[in-house]
Amino acid sequence: MAWLVDYPREKVNWFPTIDPEKCVKCGICMNCGKNVYDWTENGPVVARPYNCLVGCMTCANLCLGKAISFPDLNELREFYKKEGMWAKVKKQLKEEGKIK
Numbered sequence: 001m002a003w004l005v006d007y008p009r010e011k012v013n014w015f016p017t018i019d020p021e022k023c024v025k026c027g028i029c030m031n032c033g034k035n036v037y038d039w040t041e042n043g044p045v046v047a048r049p050y051n052c053l054v055g056c057m058t059c060a061n062l063c064l065g066k067a068i069s070f071p072d073l074n075e076l077r078e079f080y081k082k083e084g085m086w087a088k089v090k091k092q093l094k095e096e097g098k099i100k
């Protein structure tokens with residue numbers, strides 16, 4: 001995964017949480033291209049949290065009920081800093097010929 005290179009996805013605290021009190025069952029979160037959610041008779045559930053793209057917040061941004069939240073983005077940026085992720089991703093992108 002380009003955003004993490006070979007870092008284990010399960011060790012990164014980044015996935016959505018739904019507040020069922022706020023969810024109005026608009027369904028737009030089911031549009032996630034990474035198949036994170038399942039639809040149940042009670043609305044969406046986060047069925048595959050580690051499928052979520054690290055850093056993505058599209059479903060939260062478009063959620064009609066403002067029911068979806070994510071961990072603090074600053075913590076994610078601190079993780080990137082601590083693990084030297086920017087340099088690792090850049091190295092991989094160079095190897096793939098995506099940047100010079």
Ligand code: SF4
Nearest residue numbers: 023024026027029063
């Ligand atoms: S986008 Fe938000 S309000 Fe709509 S179904 Fe999903 S969690 Fe509920």
Ligand code: SF4
Nearest residue numbers: 032052053056057059
């Ligand atoms: S943040 Fe992006 S990848 Fe993660 S569940 Fe929402 S739409 Fe899917």
